[in-house]
Amino acid sequence: MENLWLASGLAQIQMNQAIMILVGLALLFLAIRKKFEPLLLVPIGFGGIMANIPGAGLASSALELALYAQDPMVIGAARELFEMPVAHIDAVLHAIDNSAYSIHAQLSAVAQDAGYNNGALYNFYSVAIASGVAPLVIFLGVGAMTDFGPLLANPKTLLLGAAAQFGIFATVLGAVGMTYFGIMDFSIAEAAAIGIIGGADGPTAIYVASMLAPDLLGAIAVAAYSYMALVPLIQPPIMRALTTEAERQIVMTQLRTVSKREKIAFPVIVLILVGFFIPDAAPLLGMFCLGNLMKESGVVDRLSDTAQNALINITTIFLGLSVGSKLAADKFLDPKTLGILALGIVAFAIGTAAGVLMAKLMNVFAKQKVNPLIGAAGVSAVPMAARVANKVGLESNPHNFLLMHAMGPNVAGVIGSAVAAGVMIAVVKAFG
Amino acid sequence: MENLWLASGLAQIQMNQAIMILVGLALLFLAIRKKFEPLLLVPIGFGGIMANIPGAGLASSALELALYAQDPMVIGAARELFEMPVAHIDAVLHAIDNSAYSIHAQLSAVAQDAGYNNGALYNFYSVAIASGVAPLVIFLGVGAMTDFGPLLANPKTLLLGAAAQFGIFATVLGAVGMTYFGIMDFSIAEAAAIGIIGGADGPTAIYVASMLAPDLLGAIAVAAYSYMALVPLIQPPIMRALTTEAERQIVMTQLRTVSKREKIAFPVIVLILVGFFIPDAAPLLGMFCLGNLMKESGVVDRLSDTAQNALINITTIFLGLSVGSKLAADKFLDPKTLGILALGIVAFAIGTAAGVLMAKLMNVFAKQKVNPLIGAAGVSAVPMAARVANKVGLESNPHNFLLMHAMGPNVAGVIGSAVAAGVMIAVVKAFG
Amino acid sequence: MENLWLASGLAQIQMNQAIMILVGLALLFLAIRKKFEPLLLVPIGFGGIMANIPGAGLASSALELALYAQDPMVIGAARELFEMPVAHIDAVLHAIDNSAYSIHAQLSAVAQDAGYNNGALYNFYSVAIASGVAPLVIFLGVGAMTDFGPLLANPKTLLLGAAAQFGIFATVLGAVGMTYFGIMDFSIAEAAAIGIIGGADGPTAIYVASMLAPDLLGAIAVAAYSYMALVPLIQPPIMRALTTEAERQIVMTQLRTVSKREKIAFPVIVLILVGFFIPDAAPLLGMFCLGNLMKESGVVDRLSDTAQNALINITTIFLGLSVGSKLAADKFLDPKTLGILALGIVAFAIGTAAGVLMAKLMNVFAKQKVNPLIGAAGVSAVPMAARVANKVGLESNPHNFLLMHAMGPNVAGVIGSAVAAGVMIAVVKAFG
Amino acid sequence: MSSNDILQQGADLLMLGMGSVFVFLSVLVVATTAMSWFINRWLPEVEAEPVARKPAPSTEINSKTLSIIKQAIAQHRVAKGRASAE
Amino acid sequence: MSSNDILQQGADLLMLGMGSVFVFLSVLVVATTAMSWFINRWLPEVEAEPVARKPAPSTEINSKTLSIIKQAIAQHRVAKGRASAE
Amino acid sequence: MSSNDILQQGADLLMLGMGSVFVFLSVLVVATTAMSWFINRWLPEVEAEPVARKPAPSTEINSKTLSIIKQAIAQHRVAKGRASAE
């Protein structure tokens, strides 16, 4: 909870809210007119506008609303809890900001006694994101829509998906570097949450941000989805700069057909390996693999169907509105947002470059050459990045269809960034 | 929580429950045989029967069940909390009835320690209605089903939707009048919640009642849906009484076609104006506009589809059962219910009259005459009221199709009553 | 909460988890390859694997995770709460295990303060099963898929559904007998929960187990669904042993057509009778009857459709994962599980026998003979048991189609075991 | 609680349980029979029931589609037969 | 609270409520009219809007199915007609 | 925490993170390759896999509908051709 509302005047707050409404309108424009990831950006943009309606407090908790109003009952209860009977009100608010979960729970009850209620968007956020459930359900549905066939036909493309995750960690280093040089003030948890933008995977970014840096979640999600929509602009120059015409013309042998049994076994193997090596990535990848197993097993089609349709759609609506709630002016209009937007695009660029370079490195050793363009698809952004690889490839050789070859690294990138997410959550927890 | 169960004997309670089971059966009969708003009245009627099963306590919380049973552990905890060690048990129960949210939370925990559990319908009510979420989700779906084209083609019909809300506020005055003359004992919050029946909009009525008068919610919702089903009986005599044959024959010019861009811009404009003028109406109208934007934008059809089908259907089932939980005998069998039923039909009648008269008033000033029958559609009750206007119009002029013209005030009435709801919530909150 | 983790070393725990992962894989194999109730066993098996990922704690609450880690903050808070400042840590843990709901709630808040979070599967379990909602929603959907026509055409087949419930209660007696002879240590509540396996109805078994013996829920649900899948193997030998060739050849008269009005009235009558006689069965049977009424009334097809598809599918996914969370090694790898598996199959066998014998008994008195094979369908396991009756009947008389006749006792068995569940919950509650 | 107690409780549960199940379902047999008699005697569905059920969309499509398929196949065969006969 | 107070509150609610409803919807009339004018003046949809809406799948199937049915029925009649004419 | 510390933490995260990602996905390459080899060597799908996947209903309808449409159109053209030829 920011104490911004005390430092600045009411006019300033309303000006900030007006700015954020314009940001929401801009997101709607990009989503509707430019088709920027509309499934998420329509509810995010709309939720962002709702969150910034002056006086409605839709994105605020009952306790936050009571504190905005400096409700005497709640302030009094806080004075008693903290045993600071004569302290200045600012000191009390500051103490609340820094207090633990159980203190918040007690003061929330007092605020509800005093007649305050959680805003609708705040409730959506609690249920959908703070609980962690919405990204998991999205992963279930995405898993049920994913075909691992191309990956199974050529498993070494998994390494391209690994390399592209360098964008994530390079960005973490960039963020802590900004802190080191005093440009920004990111904690290591915040830096990790920003880095995950480079994973080019919306639900993973939201999942990590909700755990490590909930206040930055709005900016991180907006950056992630916007740059995913911009992949066709961001990637091609980098891909062309790092490859020769000859490399871009490399023709890859046709993929073998993959049997149904391999497709059934794969999600189970991924789950067990993830459980063994990276337990913190198990929730995300577990749901992803369950979705995929439901699809490939062919015995629970009605569940797979629902996971791909009603369930993922319902979750997407509330996930989007919940992210929108984090576009409240006091959270979003912060210099950190600019830092996040700058670092996010760098993350995409580095991830793309790392994927391409990894492919070139593999060609040094392997007999079967891969077209380095498909390395760029390793950032995920499924299926956009794979399409971009195909398109750039066609420019050099109009008969060389790379799409299926690029789908391997593309879905590998999803696994890769979920693994990276798990590692970051575990390591940041260990840093304490 | 009513202490009714202490005042009357067990036999009386069971007689009351038997009566309410008959009421539930009557609602099922109306819904199934007479097609009275079956989507809501089937689950409401069924939930009403379930809520009145003697001894099952499906509509009661764990705490209520412990108090019915006069559980010594819970009573003891209450004695300690209120520091009334020797008071009569009635005094303790009375103190609990009047205690705050946080006291209830503590005693609920004790009741659960003592082995009591919330009834299933109570849980549905908490999640679907007490949280406010179900009416919002219904509005999302209704928004995705609404076509604002006729309204955009003739925006001044918005004023008809405004006028018809007079039914709401006249009814509030009627309710406080009853209190003034000692016929009933409605608080101002209860009067406001009753008035909203005149909005002829189910989810709005439930939303307002859940905030201002949860104990009356059952009667208010039943009245609202029943009278909406009775619109073809209630409205025509009023419409005929207030118009001349010549007026009813007025032919309106065909509506211009409305471009997709206007339809996309409209929900965004409504959201921003609501946020600026009536923030307390922002949750309801925000979700309504989001649903409409999802439909009109054409870029998130899968979300719009789910909002119109799986999501609204699931929510309707639980909303209906939750409303049914408020048909528990101790809440419903109260003289107030008769007052509510009487006031509700007056509200519909006044709203209809106000809409028609407003249309006649507009004809005094405007060059383009409107057929005053479409004013009656301003009460909402979409799309029934519009069809009634069309039907009454055809009686006077068999070639004058008013349906599309009446759809404008009809959807305007939805906006109008949501605005009225927001104002009432804000004003009643201010009355304290 | 078991204190197993204190008694055994880490290596033992991990070995147990490895075993449970193999159990999960076996369930997936049975579900996918052998088509054993795949709709439930795919998510249960997968959830079982997830629940046993070492170190991930997906099936544990925040408090359990804090206690595994022997978090000093939480242990300290417990020492204070229980006023045992110098007690050994084992004593503190033991005190927590045996403490009430409200103590758990307080310590959970402390654990969350200390940075622990509920595992994802734990959250699913809380929302879907501990609240009781998932089995109710499944029953709503199953009700909307059930045709009571054959039952209404021949109501006395209800008695066959009654007789088959003898499997439930005989198994309870078996379980308490095991306790009496010191083979196992089942409480009466646990014995009742185990008996319900004989109901051959998954959601009923989960509902009862969640109320009476949550720690055994995993084993009970796995046994119930596995044996339901094995009905074609378990039942035929028993059916053949208890009937003569002549009895198996009995031809039943064709069923009369049942009017729509009878089908509409039936679920309402069942609800009212259940409410009057067995209020504790009202939640399950109420939802079942509501689903059926939604289907038969024909006026709320969109609700009925959603209850049969999106809603039941979504609930099935989370119900399965939640049951899987109870396959955590410390709950499942217990001698009791072997007892449950042994008793479960006995329950199915006794239920089958009781159904067949009841049919033979009815033939002693009735003029219209019934083929005793359809008595076996009274265990429920819809529609598998009815198909088995049909198949065994065809072996004796290739022109005698018993399927529709067997559907009567089959759906009667669902009602019967829900009634049995209600009685058991009420009686065990009364035992205290 | 002694071991005997739990045996006793199990036996009680068996009695109460089977008793309730049989009583309840017997009552249901009577109630259902009475209801059917009453409806067929006093409230018969005279003609095509006005509350005709709108078939679920998917089923509708399937059955329509199926009938079309049958027809199409039939016509196809006829056409082929004619063609090969010519 | 005296009985007069609640009458006063009711009257206040009536004034504030109807006032707000009329002001708000009047503003909306103006805003909507302005918006429509602006869009039709400055942002007309030139041709077939590129954001063409994908019809809902079920509808699509239905309409296709319907057209097929119509055709099939028509052909059926023609065939029958021919058959009975022969 | 000094500024150096956070740099150190960032570097640690980079090492641990990329290390884990590469190790994990490399292990997955090996495991997947082994799995594919094992299945294709020991558990080949002999014929039409018995676990044949039931196509999603909508797709089924679509493909059926499409084939019907094609046929219907073809017949329609034939019929029209015949009609105009007569």
Ligand code: NA
């Ligand atoms: Na990625």
Ligand code: NA
């Ligand atoms: Na209205």
Ligand code: NA
């Ligand atoms: Na059963």
